[in-house]
Amino acid sequence: MRPREFDADIAVVGLGAMGANAAWRLAERGLNVIGIERFHPGHVLGSSHGKTRVFRVACLEHPNLVPLARRSRELWTTLQDLSGTPVIRNTGAVMIGPESSEVISGTLAAATAHDLPITRLTRNELQQRFPQHQNLAPDHVGIWDPEAGVVHPEAGISAAVDAARAAGATIYTDTKVTGIELIDGGVVVTTPTGRFTVAQVVVTTGAWLNKLVPNLPLTPLRTPMMWFEPADKNDPSFRLESFPTFIRAVDADNWIWGHGSGDGFAVKVGPDRDPNFREVDPDTIDRGISPVDWRLVSELVSKALPGLNPVPVLTTTCMVTHSPDGHFQIGRPYDDPRLIVGGGCSGHAFKHASGIGELIAQIACGEEPFVDLAFVDPNRFLRGQDRGLAYRPRYIESRA
Numbered sequence: 001m002r003p004r005e006f007d008a009d010i011a012v013v014g015l016g017a018m019g020a021n022a023a024w025r026l027a028e029r030g031l032n033v034i035g036i037e038r039f040h041p042g043h044v045l046g047s048s049h050g051k052t053r054v055f056r057v058a059c060l061e062h063p064n065l066v067p068l069a070r071r072s073r074e075l076w077t078t079l080q081d082l083s084g085t086p087v088i089r090n091t092g093a094v095m096i097g098p099e100s101s102e103v104i105s106g107t108l109a110a111a112t113a114h115d116l117p118i119t120r121l122t123r124n125e126l127q128q129r130f131p132q133h134q135n136l137a138p139d140h141v142g143i144w145d146p147e148a149g150v151v152h153p154e155a156g157i158s159a160a161v162d163a164a165r166a167a168g169a170t171i172y173t174d175t176k177v178t179g180i181e182l183i184d185g186g187v188v189v190t191t192p193t194g195r196f197t198v199a200q201v202v203v204t205t206g207a208w209l210n211k212l213v214p215n216l217p218l219t220p221l222r223t224p225m226m227w228f229e230p231a232d233k234n235d236p237s238f239r240l241e242s243f244p245t246f247i248r249a250v251d252a253d254n255w256i257w258g259h260g261s262g263d264g265f266a267v268k269v270g271p272d273r274d275p276n277f278r279e280v281d282p283d284t285i286d287r288g289i290s291p292v293d294w295r296l297v298s299e300l301v302s303k304a305l306p307g308l309n310p311v312p313v314l315t316t317t318c319m320v321t322h323s324p325d326g327h328f329q330i331g332r333p334y335d336d337p338r339l340i341v342g343g344g345c346s347g348h349a350f351k352h353a354s355g356i357g358e359l360i361a362q363i364a365c366g367e368e369p370f371v372d373l374a375f376v377d378p379n380r381f382l383r384g385q386d387r388g389l390a391y392r393p394r395y396i397e398s399r400a
Helices: 018-027 063-085 100-113 123-129 152-166 206-212 291-304 350-365 387-391
Strands: 010-014 034-035 053-055 088-090 093-098 119-123 142-145 149-151 170-172 180-183 186-191 195-205 219-228 245-251 254-260 265-269 314-322 329-331 340-341 396-397
Touching: 010 186, 018 034, 018 063, 018 152, 018 195, 018 340, 018 350, 018 396, 034 152, 034 186, 034 195, 053 063, 053 254, 053 350, 063 088, 063 100, 063 152, 063 350, 093 100, 093 123, 093 387, 100 142, 100 245, 119 123, 123 142, 152 170, 195 350, 206 314, 206 340, 219 291, 245 291, 254 291, 265 291, 329 350, 340 350, 350 396
Parallel strands: 010 034, 010 195, 034 170, 093 245, 195 340
Antiparallel strands: 053 149, 088 149, 093 142, 119 142, 180 186, 180 396, 186 195, 219 265, 219 314, 245 254, 254 265, 329 340
């Protein structure tokens, strides 16, 4: 079957962090874009909420993330200017841990590869500059990343969707995509109220991604987020101005990450890993909260940040979708010219979402990506699999 005519050049399914920015960057290039969101942009039911997200440039996960972070910062700043709403804030960030820890070694690798203006800090310098961090081990050192800060996710997503509309995109909210049919020369995207025929489709549905694109190795985990207050509520030292973004290797088994409080949010602290983060179906996730959800974080806060009350003042749920190697999945599965995916956030994608939107637009338009994408290519997991079976064949259908 070949389409007689297209309703649009491209459809973006899922307008969370990646999708909203992809719709914007595609529309900015003059493409006829349809954006479809199951809920409402900036909702709290997926992965792209929580008042703030950590922003880093000296990215310990992979050196190629440095240019992605810098491009993302430019685009977040553009959205901030377009919307007149705070989207990104520079605070700097401190990485803390032993020299041998991934927190320090990974950050140094990224900084060295791109000649970043970091500052190395001794244990004594850490204690003097950031006294909120207590019980530092004798071998702990620090790295200061002056280009880091926080991004406001709900504001950033809303600004990207508004920018996409302003650039000519047609946006459908509260609309669930129930099927994606890959046909000769195009794609049919089906919703309960209509069908759209387009030349290409971008699928950026977060924890729901492998419900629409099978065979991608993705594991959605229920991941609580927590906020804390100082034990002395009049203590100003835990404000964002004094207590900037950080990642700290508390011990050999775990890190914590977070930042200080600001207008409308308390001190945010989370663990790098928690055995209570369990795999979930995003359609049936338990959004209730119990002390089990914050027990580990409370123990880590008591040890590392004793100036905080270890019982969180607020806890809510999020979903983090992991890839096996901890890197995103951005690109065309099986190099299919009709399909682009963006997902596998692995807990560190939001900061890069505006830059990922730019990369998706470059892929869609056949432009040279500004970053080597081999480390995020979804085909690194799909090589050797039967293409037809992976596509079931020719039709991708929601299991929900």
